[in-house]
Amino acid sequence: MVLSPFSGRPILSATDEAVLVWLGLASAGDEYGNRQLHKRLAQPGSALGFYSCDNGHCFETNADAFITIPGRTVSEATIHFLGFTAEKTAEIWEGWVDMYLDLPRVPNWFLCGFALDYINTTIDASNDKDDATWRRVMTILGVAASLQDFILDPAHRHIRAKHSCASWIKQTIQERYNRLRNIQTASRSRAELLEPTI
Template sequence: MSVFADKDLEILVAAGLALPSDLEKGVIRVHKRRLNMSSDSDESHIPLTPSSGSKDSFSDIPEALHSIPTIKYLGFTDEKARSIWQKWTEVEAELSTNKEVNFVGIVLGFLKPSDADDVWDDNDEQWRQFMVQYTVEIRYLGLKDIQEASRERAIATERARQREGGQSSREPEKVQAAPTATSDEASEAASAVPGFITLFKGVSKARLASLVSDDPSTVLFGLHSPFPTDFSALTGAIYFAVDREVALHYAYWAKQRDPSGTAALIQIRVPNSAIESLGPEELRTIYWDPRGNDKSWEKLIYNNRIRGKRIRNVLGFSNATLVIGTIAKKPIAYYETLRSHEEMTERDVLMNADGRPATQYAWIGDKGEEFVESFCLDDMNVFNVSNRELAEFGRRL
């Protein structure tokens, strides 16, 4: 299964926006403005002129979606990629009677915690802020986005050819770029509205295909954060930040996980009345105490992050629908180096742009999903975060 449609690739090569396939490496070098649907606007600072294929303007994309180059693209070393591919071919042969075999599911099925050492990354601290599994999924979904964009360009080219009554080797006209996170539309969506609280979430747009679905359960899946998380060790949760700057922080790191993908900012408005309607067992708050007298926040974070005790029950969180509290800063691997939550300090707290502890809203489990479906989905907006915006944000980190 090719990532790029044949006709689309033919036109890109003719226009100097892609190089012919490197058969030895199994990759195609493609201009960064011809990857996914948002790439043209995200990379608008890069000129659309034929060049030597410099990595400043081009990205190496696997030729085949199911291949060793794809496994390497997902972040694995050569040796590990060959090992996973061997296992994949064996499973594919065994399941050949099925119509479809989930390639990334098979890859993740062979992923063990020790495999974190078999991936490439220049900075262990940055890498370990996000689980290996989540990164693999994001990069694979990013490839699917590239594949879809190529198919759409090929279809548009064919339609143009039919209108012209002959062959067309030109690129189809580009659709108008979607509003970005710094647009007037985004500012209006983020503005305060009496009776509502506006919340933000930064993600990789590769996970957001589900957000255009008519099925609420599919939309909710796209919003989920994989456990273990700050407030939930054993079940999924939907997290949004109070501060827009904090959401951009997560969008920035999403882009680091998948450089060929697009980062996005989700904005929702939640009725205050809906939050206030929750009972004391359904609505829980837990904040970091800067004086160090109350260690409940540290205890919850520590035990959830290391998949330890069912600490939500201990703290009375077993019936929580919504948890509001301070955001923890460190990756899971960090907590595994601690002997107990007592060793946690201010350095483990994520601060906002004003230097105050950042706050998040977390909807937990099935009841949390029901709340989000009932009160949040009708007023949800998604905006691309351009590479220029991310670069400016990165300089402030």
């Protein structure tokens, strides 16, 4: 078996994807395995009541209303979505391919745990007031600038007071993976609403 950069189950089911692309609420996948998805479809409960909108017009369509998600659960794009830099993403993906290349089946959720193992907890910071140290630690660990900015947002200082830098990175990455799985589950639910009853 050869792992391609695009393996694992699709995040959006085929039926749901077709409708969302037609409505302009999702894009087709790009050459890197990413797509745009309307932010409201990434929220809990997005499976319910969506198709009752008038041709999807209950959604904003400006560029800020969309997020980039990977097309599949196991891909380089998924690792990048979790919050790693391009360089760290490539390193993790190469390690994943080397480790799991010859295995016939690997559960999709293994990828998140595998990526979390790349967060070296011996390199850490715990002073919630020292943003510069936290940013240095996150840069060394290969955390993308967007995730660094999220973690260092002053609104999250109370969380930083309770957790070390490495543990907060791991928690946030796990939450991002869970969000991706929730998007996948919501897509399956919407697709079931479209299936004709027999």
